[in-house]
Amino acid sequence: MKLEYLQTAQAGVRWFRGYYLKNPQLNLAKAVAALRVAEMTLCGNPLAGERFDDFETVREYKIIGTAFSLLYTLAGDRVLVIDLRDQRGFRSAEALRAFTAELHQRYGLDKN
Secondary structure, eight states, X not given: OEEEEOGGGHHHHHHHHHHHHXXXXXXXXXXXXXXXXXXXXXXXXTTOSEEOTTOTTXXXXXXXXXXXXXXXXXXXXXXXXXXXXXXXXXXXXXXXXXXXXXXXXXXXXXXX
């Protein structure tokens, strides 16, 4: 499968990078390597994540060794990353609201 980051994930990617840059005691290179492993895992096994909250078509895959996870959905042969989510709850609610609108407009998928 092909993995694609949606526009809604851009803020999460910036947050992820900024978080590690602002906390130099954490290892950015190790976090990025863990993110790459998560991406490869989802490409090979797109159902590896757990269902996210009340969203029937949204799944969450936790990135090992970090406080982050990938929120994603499946569309044909693509894994669509909705957000690079800080599991502590920072900023993902807005990404999910934007995701539901983007699904309807851009991909013609069900909002749930």
